[in-house]
Amino acid sequence: MTVSRALETKSVEKVWGRETLPAPFNAPEGQRIGEIWFEPPPELPELLVKxxxxxxxxxxxxxxxxAQAPEGxxxxxxxxxxxxxxxxxQLAVGFTRDVSPDEMRAAALDGSIEQLLAWHDxxxxxxxxxxAGTVHAIGAGLSLIEVQQNSDITYRLYDYGRPRELHLDQGVAIAHGYPQPERLRRHVPDTGEVSLVDGPHFRLDWLDGAPSDEAKARYGDRALLVIPVDAPVTLAGEEIVAGGCGLAASLDDVAFARGGRALIAQPV
Known part of the structure; x- marks a missing residue:
């Protein structure tokens, strides 16, 4: 039986992190926090929110x-x-043109791969x-919510000279050497409800207040994650503040603030 509750939070220092975080977050003095993520609950081990x-x-x-990940x-x-x-x-997603595996490898080795990527303001x-397979990089000066399959398999092609392992053989073998389709990028309006992802691995909705009947039908009477963005939500009587994440037994267990924006996510 799923019990609705707040998820445990973990802060992770990164060389590319920040000592000053946007509200409602705070970084401990002297620490460069790059990630704040939420321990995936046993009921939904497939998803990770950061x-x-x-x-x-x-x-x-x-x-x-x-299919490409190591066995298990x-x-x-x-x-x-x-x-x-x-x-x-900026965010870099895919390439500006078709790039062959040999060209990709050579560009990763000499650093020119940065100029081949499609950087978007x-x-x-x-x-x-x-x-999977999309070559990407996150630029400086950003705060993001990331919803992902719960996996830590990353193949680095280039790391600006930092002393971390690269994975050119594995990465180049499966990389998409072409521009990302525009349909995978969009702007979310400030108000309204938007279905952002509907498979193949998870669904994700942007809510402005309580969910519609259509969203309730998509998510059904199944467990899901709730990510309040700018106002708290209440899960079975427990308040989850903006910047947190909660596990809900179903949407019926969640009370959304009027006009408060939130994300909800569920494995497909």
């Missing part, structure tokens, strides 16, 4: 699909919702879905 905060570029990387492992498809963006902040409310 907040990301960047002061520098992240590595150029990609992730395998379920899950692949990783993910999506980003931009919460805050400094002027000029972003603003709060921009949403991008990353299917």
């Amino acid at each position: 907040y990301l905060f960047t002061s520098e570029k992240l590595s150029v990387q990609l992730h395998p699909s379920d 492992s899950r692949g990783k498809e993910e999506c980003w919702l931009v919460l805050t963006a400094d002027p000029g902040a 972003v603003q709060p409310g921009d949403f991008i879905y990353l299917d």
Whole structure:
């Protein structure tokens, strides 16, 4: 039986993290927090929710699909919702043109892969879905919500000279060497309800207040994750504040603030 509750939070220091975080978050003095993520509950082990905060570029990387992941492992498809963006902040997703495996490898080795990537200026409310094999990088000056398959398999192609392992053989072998389809990028309006993802691995909805009957039908009487963005939600009498994440036995267990924006997510 699923018990609705808040999920445990973990803060992770990163070289590309930030000492000052946007509200409602706070970084301990002297720490560069790059990730705040929520322990996946046993009832929904397939999904992981994170907040990301960047002061520098992240590595150029990609992730395998379920079929490409090592035996016994899950692949990783993910999506980003931009919460805050400094002027000029960018996300790199896919390439500006078709790139062969040999060209991709050579560009990763000499650093010119940065110039081959399609860098997009972003603003709060921009949403991008990353299917497995998409080469990508997160730029500086951003805070994001990331919803993903619960997997830590990352193949780095380029890391700006940082002393971390690269995975050129594995990455180049499965990388999409072409531009990302535009349909995987959109801007989410400030108000209203939007179905952002509906498979193949999870569904994700953006809510402005209580969910519609259509959303209730999609999610049914099954467990889901609730991510309040700018107002608290209540799960079976327990308040989950903005910046938190909760497990709900079903949508019937969740009370949404009027006009408060939230995300809900569920494995397919």
